[in-house]
Amino acid sequence: MAGIYLHIPFCRKVCGYCDFFKNASLKHKEPLLKAMKKEIFLRKNYLNEPIETIYFGGGTPSILKIAEVENLLQTIYDNFEISKNIELTFEANPDDLSKEYLQGLKNIGVNRLSIGIQSFDDKVLEFMNRRHTAEEAIRCVKNAKQAGFDNLSLDIIYGIPNSDVEYLKENLRQLCELQPTHISAYHLTIEQGTPFGHLKKKGKLHEIADENSEKQYLFLVEYLQKQCYEQYEISNFCKSGKISQHNTNYWMQKPYLGIGPSAHSYNKEMRQWNISNLKKYITGIEKEDLPAESEELSVKDKFNDYIMVRLRTKWGIDLEYVQKTFGNFYLENVKKVLKENKEDFVLKNTTLLLKPERFLRSDYLIAKFFVI
Template structure:
């Protein structure tokens, strides 16, 4: 099951926490669309297997008109073996989701929305520098349902500096009431090159303590589980098997193709990294060249990739599969995880407990093989 990720590198404004590649300058939007289409044509032999998932990420893909997205989808369909019912996801911001736009998106085949609400509180939204407000955040679900969308994911952020947990509890109550099929919730991370990173360096922003964000993580798991959401990955919850098929393929080491500036590709043997510069990307594709760097994966890279992704999921690390890669299990370390109730084993799978999920990155790092 292969997937294609298409990076749309445009945003209305820069969120204070975001370090993804984007531009607020839309002057070259049409040239970017043509470059993306050109890369799709040039990369058509990269996967050589049916395409089951298509994911428009960014940036803010919902800034494009449905006709522009359809133009990209037409190029993709003409050059790839796309299955009859692919999962086609569009990341969207609430302020872009008018009833007219939603109807147009549905008509071109978008069948899954990932809506970046982040919070339902106007004060928090202003702090994050989001472009939408509370009313738009609450209205977007009703509009999407009226347009016929039956697979909707909501993004939230926790670990935001506040006096107490009240705003987070209110956000959880509201998202549960909206009844989406999927929820992704991420702890606020202060990245160096973002506005928050610069404020933190100057002492103008103090990140929350680990115990504060851990308490919100525990509360989230408890509340979402009580309301029928399954935690199938550290940051992802769904109802009735509504997994993100596209993201699940990442966690299960399936091949994928990344299109657009800043996009990554993976074919089980190497990774490609497209240049993070819109103008250079456009210029290079106009000359028929894809501007990327490539990294060929060593045996240890492949093992470490498996550990890093699998350990975050409800399926965990298959220890037999790990041995098949040539990994020699550190029995003492694994036993320490079990003894400290950070993990448990089930049918040869090492699966993290709730306490272990808080330490997922450290545990995977401890298990890595170093060349």
């Protein structure tokens, strides 16, 4: 089973923290959609497995008209074998989700919505340069449910400058009141080159202290646990098995095809990433010359990838799999790191897991296993 990701790189407004590839002008929308359809056709043999998940991400997919989304989907259906139980996720901004738009998405087969709420505090939303208010977000979730969407993922950001546990508590209370089946909670990071990054450089914005980060993270995990959400990945929580199948497939290292500028693809032997430039992407596709770079994966790369994606999840790494797939050298490496860092990991039979309370330091801890 495999997945397809479509990157819609347009946003009406740029959020202060965002470092995704996006463009605030819709000037190239028509040629881009044409190019994406052509890319789907040109790469129809990239995956030799039925498609189990389709994910519209961005940018802001909800900037597209329903007919445009349907058109992209039809091109996929015409060129790939699609599983009967497809998970079809669509990322949306609250202010795009009118009742008519929601009904349109439902009619074309979207069965999972991922809505960027980010905060229930209008001042914080304004600070982040979001387009919507808290009230609009709440209304759109209710409308989505009325339209029949029973698989809803809501995104929230914590660790915002000047925030504390009380702020988070109030936001989580409002979030859980909406009873989403899935929650993605991300700690705000200030990336270079973003509007927040520029403010930080000038000394006008600062990340919260590590101690505050840790308090907020531990509070988040405990709060959501009490509300019966299972944490199945560092930033992802779900009710009764409603995991994001698409993202889980990434972590399970299933193959996926990324369509659109900046989209990444993976077929178990190679990684490939399309150019992050609208014009070059469109012209390249017009000439049937996909503007992308790729990298063949060595055993070492595959091992490092396996460690990196799996230790962030509840599934952890399987030592038997490590030995069988990568060999004794890699198994001994895992055992050595484990011996030196016993307090950070748990070993259950042959499964090695990162302790949930260590998730905030996961990048640092996971890197210890990498073979250079």
